[in-house]
Amino acid sequence: MIRKELVAASAEPLILSLLSRGESYGYAIIQEVKVRSDGKLQWTDGMLYPVLHRMAHRGLIKSRWGESETGRKRKYYSLKKDGKAAMANHHEQWSLVHAVLAGLRKEQYV
Amino acid sequence: MFDLETSIVDWRRQMLAAGIQSPVPLEELEIHLREDIERQMKSGLNAQRAFEDAIQDIGKANMLKSEFEKVDATKAANQLKQCRIVMVACLGVESLFWTTCLLLKIGRFSEITAAQQMSGLAAVAVMILLAGIGLFGHGPVILSRKVKALICTSNGRLVGLLWAWFFCYITGPVGFLFMLPKFDGGPLWIMLPPAGILFGFIGGLEKAALKKTAMADLSASQS
Numbered sequence: 001m002i003r004k005e006l007v008a009a010s011a012e013p014l015i016l017s018l019l020s021r022g023e024s025y026g027y028a029i030i031q032e033v034k035v036r037s038d039g040k041l042q043w044t045d046g047m048l049y050p051v052l053h054r055m056a057h058r059g060l061i062k063s064r065w066g067e068s069e070t071g072r073k074r075k076y077y078s079l080k081k082d083g084k085a086a087m088a089n090h091h092e093q094w095s096l097v098h099a100v101l102a103g104l105r106k107e108q109y110v
Numbered sequence: 111m112f113d114l115e116t117s118i119v120d121w122r123r124q125m126l127a128a129g130i131q132s133p134v135p136l137e138e139l140e141i142h143l144r145e146d147i148e149r150q151m152k153s154g155l156n157a158q159r160a161f162e163d164a165i166q167d168i169g170k171a172n173m174l175k176s177e178f179e180k181v182d183a184t185k186a187a188n189q190l191k192q193c194r195i196v197m198v199a200c201l202g203v204e205s206l207f208w209t210t211c212l213l214l215k216i217g218r219f220s221e222i223t224a225a226q227q228m229s230g231l232a233a234v235a236v237m238i239l240l241a242g243i244g245l246f247g248h249g250p251v252i253l254s255r256k257v258k259a260l261i262c263t264s265n266g267r268l269v270g271l272l273w274a275w276f277f278c279y280i281t282g283p284v285g286f287l288f289m290l291p292k293f294d295g296g297p298l299w300i301m302l303p304p305a306g307i308l309f310g311f312i313g314g315l316e317k318a319a320l321k322k323t324a325m326a327d328l329s330a331s332q333s
Contacts, residue, residue: 026138027145045146046169049138050177054184072145075138 002041011043011051012060013090016083019061023078026052052077060086112158118143121165128171135178143168190312197309201241204305208234208298233298237306244310 018029026048033041055061060083066076079087122140130136143164150160168174211219212230222230 027142044169044173045142045167046139046174047177049135049142050174050181053135053178053181057181057184057188073137073141075141 002037007041007043010041011048012055013087013094014041015048015051015055016060016079016087016090019077019079020084020087023076025074025076029077055083058082112161114147114157114161117158117161125171125174129175130171130178132178135181139168139174193312197241197312201238201305201309205234205238208302230298233302236299237302237309240303240306241309244307244312 014033015029018024018032024032026045030043030045030048033043052061052063056063056077059080061077062080063075063077066074068074118140121143122136125136125139130139146164146167147157147160150163151157155163209231210216212222212227212234215222215227219227219230
């Protein structure tokens, strides 16, 4: 299981990256993260919504009410221009951290 | 006998009691809860078990409440940010106005002495300095939104009253630049530094609100 600190820090870049593929809603976002991480990245479901709302207030994403295939009300989220820029920034920073870690790890096994 | 709808109503009541009172978050959480229950029932669980699993997945009310409080802090920070932009614009226009009047000795500033001119310019500089400390330095940390609103309003009224007093009783209500020939730089000292404090205070509140959000993030990640 991934540490809480890392889960919290990765929430925003993951949400931005998922929404860059098209609009989505809370439940689907959580399921997608679970599937892609083989269940290792576990969010408390309810915690996603405050994060989404904060990102919306910061102008990174926008939302609209819509309907599911079964007619149930749903709130869909999509990326805004500032969100795309924030995502690029996150990718750059996480890539840097990854590169440094990978480099250090490689040195250990040389 | 377990009744799903009654249980959802009870869960909703618990959330409301815990302080999640905004209709949108609660509605979203309920939609999420229902989707989760539906999915689990499709995979073979009975309604009671699916409900119990779903409310566990969604999290405890007090934990969710503290997360939604961070949303409010972000909202307050955004409002103050907009306020700050207006404040910086007003500060710029006001500084330019008084500096131009003093340097070019326009209207009632026409007869001011070199010392009064310097004193007036110093008052403008103090206003910019006081505003700068709050806008770009360290601002006060006030967590209550009500207190922040009260401070902004009272500061605004104070400065408004000072300016009203300045225009109406010292310079005259109409044509304050040209009606009276003499000007004593003193009133600028009464008017401009409080304006600087107001500008700075509002800027500082925004920084404090942002700091609070960041601190809340940190404490959540450490809990």
